[in-house]
Amino acid sequence: xxxxxxxxxxxxxxxxxxxxxxxxxxxxxxxxxxxxxxxxxxxxxxxxxxxxxxxxxxxxxxxxxxxxxxxxxxxxxxxxxxxxxxxxxxxxxxxxxxxxxxxxxxxxxxxxxxxxxxxxxxxxxxxxxxxxxxxxxxxxxxxxxxxxxxxxxxxxxxxxxxxxxxxxxxxxxxxxxxxxxxxxxxxxxxxxxxxxxxxxxxxxxxxxxxxxxxxxxxxxxxxxxxxxxxxxxxxxxxxxxxxxxxxxxxxxxxxxxxxxxxxxxxxxxxxxxxxxxxxxxxxxxxxxxxxxxxxxxxxxxxxxxxxxxxxxxxxxxxxxxxxxxxxxxxxxxxxxxxxxxxxxxxxxxxxxxxxxxxxxxxxxxxxxxxxxxxxxxxxxxxxxxxxxxxxxxxxxxx
Numbered sequence: 001x002x003x004x005x006x007x008x009x010x011x012x013x014x015x016x017x018x019x020x021x022x023x024x025x026x027x028x029x030x031x032x033x034x035x036x037x038x039x040x041x042x043x044x045x046x047x048x049x050x051x052x053x054x055x056x057x058x059x060x061x062x063x064x065x066x067x068x069x070x071x072x073x074x075x076x077x078x079x080x081x082x083x084x085x086x087x088x089x090x091x092x093x094x095x096x097x098x099x100x101x102x103x104x105x106x107x108x109x110x111x112x113x114x115x116x117x118x119x120x121x122x123x124x125x126x127x128x129x130x131x132x133x134x135x136x137x138x139x140x141x142x143x144x145x146x147x148x149x150x151x152x153x154x155x156x157x158x159x160x161x162x163x164x165x166x167x168x169x170x171x172x173x174x175x176x177x178x179x180x181x182x183x184x185x186x187x188x189x190x191x192x193x194x195x196x197x198x199x200x201x202x203x204x205x206x207x208x209x210x211x212x213x214x215x216x217x218x219x220x221x222x223x224x225x226x227x228x229x230x231x232x233x234x235x236x237x238x239x240x241x242x243x244x245x246x247x248x249x250x251x252x253x254x255x256x257x258x259x260x261x262x263x264x265x266x267x268x269x270x271x272x273x274x275x276x277x278x279x280x281x282x283x284x285x286x287x288x289x290x291x292x293x294x295x296x297x298x299x300x301x302x303x304x305x306x307x308x309x310x311x312x313x314x315x316x317x318x319x320x321x322x323x324x325x326x327x328x329x330x331x332x333x334x335x336x337x338x339x340x341x342x343x344x345x346x347x348x349x350x351x352x353x354x355x356x357x358x359x360x361x362x363x364x365x366x367x368x369x370x371x372x373x374x375x376x377x378x379x380x381x382x383x384x385x386x387x388x389x390x391x392x393x394x395x396x397x398x
Contacts, residue, residue: 019064019067019068021046021047021048021071022044022045022046022047022064022067022068022071023044023045023047024042024043024044024045025042025043025044025045025060026038026040026042027040027041027042030042041062043060043061043062044060044061044062044063044064044066044067045058045059045060045061045067046058046059046060046061046067046068046070046071046074047059047071048071048074048075048078050078051078052078052081052183057074077186081186088139089139089140089184090136090137090138090139090140091131091132091135091136091137091138091139091140091143091175092132092136092137094140094175094178094179094184095127095131095132095136095171095175098171098174098175098178099120099123099124099127099171101178102114102115102120102123102174103117103120107174107178111271111272111365113271113272114268116261116267116270117261117263117264117267118261118262121263122167123167123170123171123174126167126168126170126171127171127172130151130155130168131151131168131172134151135147135151140176140179140184140185141184141185143189144189145189145190145191145192145193147189148169148172148189148190148193149193149194151168152165152168152169152193152194152195155168156196162195162196162197162198163198165195165196166195166196166198169190169193169195172190173188173190176188176189176190203338203339203342204333204335204336204339204342204343205339205342205343205346206230206335206339206340206343208347210332210333211230213330213332214226214230214327214332214335215227215230215287217326217327217329217330217332218322218323218326219322219326220291220294221291221305221314222319222322222323222326223287223291224287224288224291224304224305225239225305225314225319225337226323226335226337226340227283227284227287227288228242228254228284228287228288228304229337229340229341229344230340230343230344231280231281231283231284231287231344232254232278232280232284232344233278233340233341233344233345233348233361233362234254234256234278234341235259235270235338235341235363236316236337236338237259237260237261237267237270238256238258238259238260238269238274238363239305239313239337240259240260240303240305240313240314240316241258241259241260241266241303241313242254242256242303242304242305243302243303243304244292244302244304247280247288247304249280249285249288249289252279252280252285253277253278253279253280254277254278254280255276255277256269256274256275256276256277256278256363257269257275259274260313269363270363271363271364271365272365273359273360273363273364273365273366274363275363276360276361276363278361279361288304316337319337320336341362342374344362345358345362345370345373345374346374348361349374355367355370355371358370358374
């Protein structure tokens, strides 16, 4: 028939294929939300079900391929136990909880010892100044290895020492170890961190011929403190906490049973091995007896090296000021109390004391620490070692 127009062709719109666990996510202002045609570039939200936490884990991607790949990988990770539903706990909240647990003794070191107050203060400062301002708002599960590595690299680039960078990451490692034990995270982002190597600085070791010059230039109190550090190798906090009751002149022993923290007061030694007995040499015995006679018996049960009021231990800053002035007047190279401890170790090695005994006297948690720190001081060189080997081989053959 003429005059009758044919109906317009029907346009069939192809629907996107549906994939299980993936939905299209349109933008907020997209026309499709009002029933019209899509006017945006939609994303694709993939989701998996975590039976362990009874939660759905969701993540949105720009492409369908990325969403499908993530969903497949996540299902495998859930079966292996390497994926968890996102924790609502932020890094800042976890850090505050861990610091509180460390302060009251619930969180401990890997060896089972409580954290020292000075270590907790250092951890708190590192977290508050270098980590939490940048990522404290993130959830524990949102902190990645790349993000932590970027912070470590930035600290190094800013000129901070290798030890400072490592000490910044130490509390994070402890926080995530605890989170892993509680199954709050499946992967520890601190496990693969690449941190700068801490290269030890060469410590000054006083030659035996220097000791008398160093001590003779000092007033009585400073002389006794430095003599004890040189001849017994005590740490600073152990020198401050030392009481006359722990100095046994009959058995010629110093019993180290506690240390001193500038804010907390008396604390336990650095480790379990820190509680120890150290032999008193004749020279040290003479120095301590002379010092005790000069100060009378009134402080018999008190600090061996008190401050001016006798109520607290000596102030390291004041001692350093007095000793530096005295040595400068005599044109003698100064030495720190920590370097006196190193000198003590060197003297013991040179005298032939075996490393197991030295490790005990130094209060090291392991003989490995002693070997790593002082192994280079062992007597002998290449020619000496070659001669020893040659002598042994000759004797074995004969």
